[in-house]
Amino acid sequence: MPLAAIPGTFQVIGASPDGDSVRFRPDDPDAFANAGIKAHTNSSGAAQLRLDAIDALETHYTPRSAPHPWRQPADLGDGAATALLDLLGFSDVQRDEHGIVTAATPETRPGYILSRFADKYGRAVSFAYAGKRRGGASGSVYLEVPELRRSVNHQLLSAGWVYPTFYSLLYFDLREELARVSVAARADRKGVWRHDSTLTGLGLTSRDQLQNQLVILPKLFRRLADYLTLDEPSSVDLAGFPAFLEARNDRIFTVPAGQATAFATLVERRRQRLKLTIAPEQIVFLEA
Known part of the structure; x- marks a missing residue:
C-alpha cells in the first residue's frame, strides 16, 4: 500500500490525546502539502492524527445536540490513551481536569507516520510509529504487513485496547491482517473484548x-x-x-x-x- 512516510515529532503538551488520536508535527513544514494530504495544521505546523483502522472508547465525545461531552467507561478509554502514549515513548503523563496534558516525560517524542489523506475534519489518517523508520526512507513508500505490525495501530488492536473500525480506503491485505489480530484479541478476551x-x-x-x-x-x-x-x-x-x-x-x-x-x-x-x-x-x- 503506497503512502507518504513523514518523519517528525509527537506532541502532547496542551493537547488531549486519546487511544486513537494524537498530535504530530512533521520535520518538514511542507510535508503534508507535498504529499497532497489536506491536514489542518496549527501555528507550529502540527496536525491531529486519526489512527487508521482503530477506534478507542470515547473519552470526550460531544454529541451534536449536547453542550457537554459524553464518555465511555474510563478504565478502558483512559487505558487506551495511556497505552498509546506509552508505545510512543512518553511517561509520567499528567492531565488537568479536562484531560489536557500538562506535563510528560519527555515533552515530545520523535517518530514517523505513514499517511495518504486527511479525513473531513482535517485529521491526517495515519499509521503511527515511534522512532526512526528502518532504512530512514521518507516520501512515497509501500506499506507491507511486517511494517504494519510495528505500528502503534496494530499493537493497540492486538492488545485489545481498541476496536477494529475499517474504512474503504484501507487496502485489503492490511485489513485482513488487522482483522486477524482483532479476532485473536476477542478469542483471548483481551481489553475491550472481556x-x-x-x-x-x-x-x-x-x-x-x-x-x-x-x-x-x-x-x-x-x-x-x-x-x-x-x-x-x-x-x-x-x-x-x-x-x-x-x-x-x-x-x-x-x-x-x-x-x-x-x-x-x-x-x-x-x-x-x-x-x-x-x-x-x-x-x-x-x-x-
Missing part, C-alpha cells in the same frame, strides 16, 4: 449506564449519544433509534460477503435491547 456488549447484546436502562458501564463499539456509542441527546434529559427510549440510524445513512459493505448496505441494517433492536449482528472486523465503512 466486557464487550456489542455482539452479545446490551439492554439500555440509563444514560449513566451507557457512559460508565457498557463497553460497546464506539461508532454505536456515538450514534446512541447523538440520538439520546435529541430527547428529554432522562430519556433512553430506543423506539426511534432504528429510524435515526437509517437517516444517518452510514454506508458500508461487509466482508467477505461483499454486501453493500447501511450500518442501520446491522443493528438489531428488540425494545430496549440492541445487538450488532456481525463482528466489527467484517464491516467496512465508506469514507464520508
Whole structure:
C-alpha cells in the first residue's frame, strides 16, 4: 500500500490525546502539502492524527445536540490513551481536569507516520510509529504487513485496547491482517473484548449506564449519544433509534460477503435491547 512516510515529532503538551488520536508535527513544514494530504495544521505546523483502522472508547465525545461531552467507561478509554502514549515513548503523563496534558516525560517524542489523506475534519489518517523508520526512507513508500505490525495501530488492536473500525480506503491485505489480530484479541478476551456488549447484546436502562458501564463499539456509542441527546434529559427510549440510524445513512459493505448496505441494517433492536449482528472486523465503512 503506497503512502507518504513523514518523519517528525509527537506532541502532547496542551493537547488531549486519546487511544486513537494524537498530535504530530512533521520535520518538514511542507510535508503534508507535498504529499497532497489536506491536514489542518496549527501555528507550529502540527496536525491531529486519526489512527487508521482503530477506534478507542470515547473519552470526550460531544454529541451534536449536547453542550457537554459524553464518555465511555474510563478504565478502558483512559487505558487506551495511556497505552498509546506509552508505545510512543512518553511517561509520567499528567492531565488537568479536562484531560489536557500538562506535563510528560519527555515533552515530545520523535517518530514517523505513514499517511495518504486527511479525513473531513482535517485529521491526517495515519499509521503511527515511534522512532526512526528502518532504512530512514521518507516520501512515497509501500506499506507491507511486517511494517504494519510495528505500528502503534496494530499493537493497540492486538492488545485489545481498541476496536477494529475499517474504512474503504484501507487496502485489503492490511485489513485482513488487522482483522486477524482483532479476532485473536476477542478469542483471548483481551481489553475491550472481556466486557464487550456489542455482539452479545446490551439492554439500555440509563444514560449513566451507557457512559460508565457498557463497553460497546464506539461508532454505536456515538450514534446512541447523538440520538439520546435529541430527547428529554432522562430519556433512553430506543423506539426511534432504528429510524435515526437509517437517516444517518452510514454506508458500508461487509466482508467477505461483499454486501453493500447501511450500518442501520446491522443493528438489531428488540425494545430496549440492541445487538450488532456481525463482528466489527467484517464491516467496512465508506469514507464520508
